[in-house]
Amino acid sequence: MKPKVAIIIGSTRPGRNSEAVAKWVYGIASRRSDAEFELVDIKDFNLPHLDEPVPPSLRQYSQAHTQAWSQKINSFDAYVFVTPEYNHSTSGALKNAIDFLYHEWNNKAAGFVSYGSAGGARAVEHLRLVMAELQVATVRAQVLLSLFTDFEDFSRFKPAAQHEVEVNTMLDQLVAWGGALKSLRAAA
Numbered sequence: 001m002k003p004k005v006a007i008i009i010g011s012t013r014p015g016r017n018s019e020a021v022a023k024w025v026y027g028i029a030s031r032r033s034d035a036e037f038e039l040v041d042i043k044d045f046n047l048p049h050l051d052e053p054v055p056p057s058l059r060q061y062s063q064a065h066t067q068a069w070s071q072k073i074n075s076f077d078a079y080v081f082v083t084p085e086y087n088h089s090t091s092g093a094l095k096n097a098i099d100f101l102y103h104e105w106n107n108k109a110a111g112f113v114s115y116g117s118a119g120g121a122r123a124v125e126h127l128r129l130v131m132a133e134l135q136v137a138t139v140r141a142q143v144l145l146s147l148f149t150d151f152e153d154f155s156r157f158k159p160a161a162q163h164e165v166e167v168n169t170m171l172d173q174l175v176a177w178g179g180a181l182k183s184l185r186a187a188a
């Protein structure tokens with residue numbers, strides 16, 4: 001069974017850049033045959049600010065939106081987070097969506113595609129700490145896109161050619177770890 005990889009659109013902002021970036025990642029990923037890839041848009045799940053009375057580590061979900069989000073995230077072996085940088089971190093919407101769940105993320109792998117004035121590097125550094133708490137293994141290779149050189153007018157996505165190679169390097173590591181961690185989850 002090939003690993004299943006979610007490409008998560010990390011912004012819900014009207015006019016967001018994340019959708020174009022995530023679709024570009026998906027286009028590159030779709031040409032690979034070593035995993036199955038799916039675009040996942042957190043916007044589709046209409047998650048409010050966390051509204052579950054019980055912490056997610058106890059997995060007692062009371063809301064239909066939490067159950068739908070849980071089912072979707074649980075179905076993957078690995079994740080690509082496509083994240084903007086907001087105030088030197090990821091978006092509140094993505095952090096909130098991550099916080100809704102716990103076990104669904106455990107013992108899986110994640111890679112990052114980020115964008116911002118400094119390539120979104122600071123957002124990814126924050127996300128790596130969050131992932132550590134969720135027992136997610138984050139791969140080293142990442143894709144840093146510049147708002148100045150990979151976008152026109154900060155809004156039309158025109159990635160430099162070398163980034164395609166970087167996406168594939170990140171996916172090489174992600175697919176390998178996503179596949180390897182399956183056996184750990186099966187043993188548990």
Ligand SMILES: Cc1cc2nc3c(=O)[nH]c(=O)nc-3n(C[C@H](O)[C@H](O)[C@H](O)COP(=O)(O)O)c2cc1C
Nearest residue numbers: 011013016017018084085086087088115116117118
């Ligand atoms: C609330 C907010 C905070 C931001 N803070 C940063 C920042 O700290 N560093 C940065 O490089 N860009 C920052 N930006 C610019 C965003 O990276 C840029 O607008 C990007 O397109 C946002 O992603 P999105 O269009 O997918 O929502 C910020 C934008 C917003 C809306």
